[in-house]
Amino acid sequence: MGESRDVTFRVWRGDASGGALKDYTTGITTGMVVLDAVHQIQAESAPDLACRWNCKAGKCGSCSAEINGKPRLMCMTRMDEIDTSVPVTILPMQTFPLIRDLVTDVSWNYEVKKRIKKFRPRKPDNADGSWNMAQADVERVQEFRKCIECFLCQDVCHVLREHERHPEFSGPRHFIYTAQLEMHPLDTEDRLGQLKDEQNIGYCNITKCCTKVCPEHITITDNAIIPLKERVVDEFYDPMTRLFRIFKPGKK
Amino acid sequence: MAQPDVHLPQRRAGVGFLKTARGDTWYIQPLLVLLGLGAFIVYSTWAAFVGVDYHCGVNGANYLSPFYSPLLFDAPGVEPSGHAWFGAWPSWWPAFIPASPALLILWAPGGFRFTCYYYRGAYYKSFWGAPPGCAVGGPHTKRYRGERRLPLILQNAHRYFLYLAIGFLFILAYDAFSAMWFVGEGGAKSFGIGIGTLVLVVNPILLGGYTLGCHSLRHLVGGKKDCISDNGAQKKAYDCVSCLNRGHMRWAWASLFWVGFTDLYVRLCASGVINDVRIF
Ligand code: SF4
Numbered sequence: 009m010g011e012s013r014d015v016t017f018r019v020w021r022g023d024a025s026g027g028a029l030k031d032y033t034t035g036i037t038t039g040m041v042v043l044d045a046v047h048q049i050q051a052e053s054a055p056d057l058a059c060r061w062n063c064k065a066g067k068c069g070s071c072s073a074e075i076n077g078k079p080r081l082m083c084m085t086r087m088d089e090i091d092t093s094v095p096v097t098i099l100p101m102q103t104f105p106l107i108r109d110l111v112t113d114v115s116w117n118y119e120v121k122k123r124i125k126k127f128r129p130r131k132p133d134n135a136d137g138s139w140n141m142a143q144a145d146v147e148r149v150q151e152f153r154k155c156i157e158c159f160l161c162q163d164v165c166h167v168l169r170e171h172e173r174h175p176e177f178s179g180p181r182h183f184i185y186t187a188q189l190e191m192h193p194l195d196t197e198d199r200l201g202q203l204k205d206e207q208n209i210g211y212c213n214i215t216k217c218c219t220k221v222c223p224e225h226i227t228i229t230d231n232a233i234i235p236l237k238e239r240v241v242d243e244f245y246d247p248m249t250r251l252f253r254i255f256k257p258g259k260k
Numbered sequence: 261m262a263q264p265d266v267h268l269p270q271r272r273a274g275v276g277f278l279k280t281a282r283g284d285t286w287y288i289q290p291l292l293v294l295l296g297l298g299a300f301i302v303y304s305t306w307a308a309f310v311g312v313d314y315h316c317g318v319n320g321a322n323y324l325s326p327f328y329s330p331l332l333f334d335a336p337g338v339e340p341s342g343h344a345w346f347g348a349w350p351s352w353w354p355a356f357i358p359a360s361p362a363l364l365i366l367w368a369p370g371g372f373r374f375t376c377y378y379y380r381g382a383y384y385k386s387f388w389g390a391p392p393g394c395a396v397g398g399p400h401t402k403r404y405r406g407e408r409r410l411p412l413i414l415q416n417a418h419r420y421f422l423y424l425a426i427g428f429l430f431i432l433a434y435d436a437f438s439a440m441w442f443v444g445e446g447g448a449k450s451f452g453i454g455i456g457t458l459v460l461v462v463n464p465i466l467l468g469g470y471t472l473g474c475h476s477l478r479h480l481v482g483g484k485k486d487c488i489s490d491n492g493a494q495k496k497a498y499d500c501v502s503c504l505n506r507g508h509m510r511w512a513w514a515s516l517f518w519v520g521f522t523d524l525y526v527r528l529c530a531s532g533v534i535n536d537v538r539i540f
C-alpha cells in the first residue's frame with residue numbers, strides 16, 4: 009500500500025429534472041480504480057450518491073459512466089492512469105434517461121434487442137439433434153459474444169448521443185448482436201431488410217467511436233458493421249448482385 | 261416495427277458544437293487528418309491540372325507519374341512519352357477544359373479513396389464534424405441523415421471503384437517494370453535501376469497493401485458467406501485480406517503519401533530541378 013493522496017472528484021448529482029456537478033475530495037491509494045473512489049465518497053461524505061455496479065471485474069457491464077468525458081467502466085479505470093492534478097469529472101451516460109446521479113435507465117436497449125429476428129438454426133445435421141460446425145466458421149461470431157452489454161458504445165455513438173435517433177437506429181451494440189446471429193454458420197434467418205429499414209444501419213457513418221470505447225475490445229465497426237453494410241449492399245444496392253440473383257433462384 | 265423513443269432532458273443543456281467534458285487533446289487526430297488529406301488534395305489537384313512534367317526521360321530513364329497512369333493520350337505540346345495508349349491528344353477536346361491526361365483517369369483512384377470505408381470515417385470527422393471527435397458535440401443535430409439517403413448513399417458504390425483500382429494496380433506495376441529499362445545510345449534498351457525506379461517500385465507495393473485490404477474485397481472473397489472452411493483457397497484468401505485489412509488505415513496513409521511523393525519525384529526529375537541517380 010502506497011501513501012494516500014487527496015484527489016477531487018467532480019460528480020454529477022441530480023435527476024432528470026436537473027442537477028449539478030458537486031466536488032468531493034477523498035484519499036487515493038495505489039491500485040484503486042474510479043469505482044473504489046466513488047464507493048469511498050459514498051462511505052465518507054455522500055451516502056445517498058447513486059451508482060450501479062455488480063462485479064468490479066469488468067464483466068457485468070453495470071458501472072458505465074463518463075470519466076473526464078470518456079465513456080468507460082468505472083471498475084476498469086485505474087486511478088493511476090488519469091491526471092489527478094485537476095478534478096476528475098464523473099458523469100452518467102448521456103444517451104439514456106437519467107434515473108439519479110450516475111444511474112441511467114438502459115432498458116431501451118432491451119426493447120430494441122427483442123425486435124431483432126431470433127436465431128433460426130437449420131435442421132439438425134445428426135439423428136440425435138446435434139449439429140456439426142467447423143471452428144473456423146464460428147470463430148468470426150465468437151468475438152461478438154464477448155459483449156458484456158455495458159452500452160458504452162451506444163452512449164458514445166453520435167447517432168444516438170447527438171441526433172437522438174433512438175426510434176430509428178438500433179446502435180452499435182445491436183449491430184454486434186445482429187452480426188452474431190446473421191453470420192452464424194447454422195442460422196438461416198434473413199435480417200438484411202430489418203438492418204436496412206428498421207435498424208437503419210445507414211445512419212452509421214463508420215467513425216469508429218464505438219470501437220474505441222468498447223471495454224471488451226470488440227472490433228465493432230470493422231468486423232461487424234462494415235461486413236453487414238456490405239451484405240446490405242449486396243441485397244439492396246448493387247445492380248450486379250441483384251442481376252445474379254435472378255439466375256440463382258432460392259439462394260441466399 | 262419502430263423502436264421506442266427515449267427522453268433525455270439531461271442532455272439539452274450539454275448539447276452543442278464542440279461541447280464535451282473531455283479534457284484531453286482529442287482534436288489532435290482529426291486535425292492531423294484534416295491537414296494531411298487537405299495537403300494531398302491541394303497538391304494532387306494542382307499536379308493533375310498542370311499537364312506537363314509527368315514523364316521523365318532524362319538520361320534514358322522512363323519514369324511515369326502515377327497520377328498520369330494509365331496515360332491515354334500524351335498532353336499537347338509535350339514530347340511523346342511512349343506510354344500513351346492512343347497516341348496524340350484528341351483534337352475534339354474542348355478548349356475550356358485544361359488539356360491534362362490526368363483528368364481522364366484520376367477520378368477512378370480518387371473515387372476509390374473517397375468511398376473507402378476508412379477515409380469516409382476519417383473525413384466525416386475531420387472535414388464535416390460528424391462528430392468532430394468521440395463524445396464531442398457536432399454542428400448537425402437536426403439534419404443528420406448519415407449514409408442512409410442521397411447523396412451519401414452513393415458511397416455504397418465503393419466496390420465498383422475497387423474493381424477499377426485492382427486494374428490500376430497492374431498498370432502501375434507495369435510502370436514500375438518499365439522504369440527498369442533505360443534507353444541508351446542509338447535507342448537500345450538496357451536493364452538498370454535508378455532512385456526513380458525504386459520510388460516507382462515501392463508505389464504499387466504500398467497501393468497493393470491498401471487495395472487488397474479493402475473491406476469490400478474482404479466481403480467479396482469470403483465475408484459474404486457464413487461458412488468458408490470447406491473451401492481452402494477461399495479461406496486463405498479471406499484470411500489474407502483480413503490480415504491486410506487490420507492495418508488498412510496505415511496502408512491508406514503510407515500509399516497516399518507515396519503516390520504523391522512518386523509524382524513529385526518524377527516531376528522534379530522531368531523539370532530538371534533534381535537529377536535522378538542511376539544506381540547501376
Ligand atoms: S461507427 Fe457507427 S455505430 Fe459506431 S459510433 Fe460511429 S456512427 Fe455509431
Ligand code: SF4
Nearest residue numbers: 155156158159161222
Ligand atoms: S459492444 Fe462493447 S461497448 Fe458495446 S455494449 Fe458490448 S461490450 Fe459494451
Ligand code: FES
Nearest residue numbers: 063064069071083
Ligand atoms: S462493476 Fe461490473 S463491469 Fe464494472
Ligand code: FES
Nearest residue numbers: 376377378474475
Ligand atoms: S475500404 Fe478502404 S479501400 Fe475499400
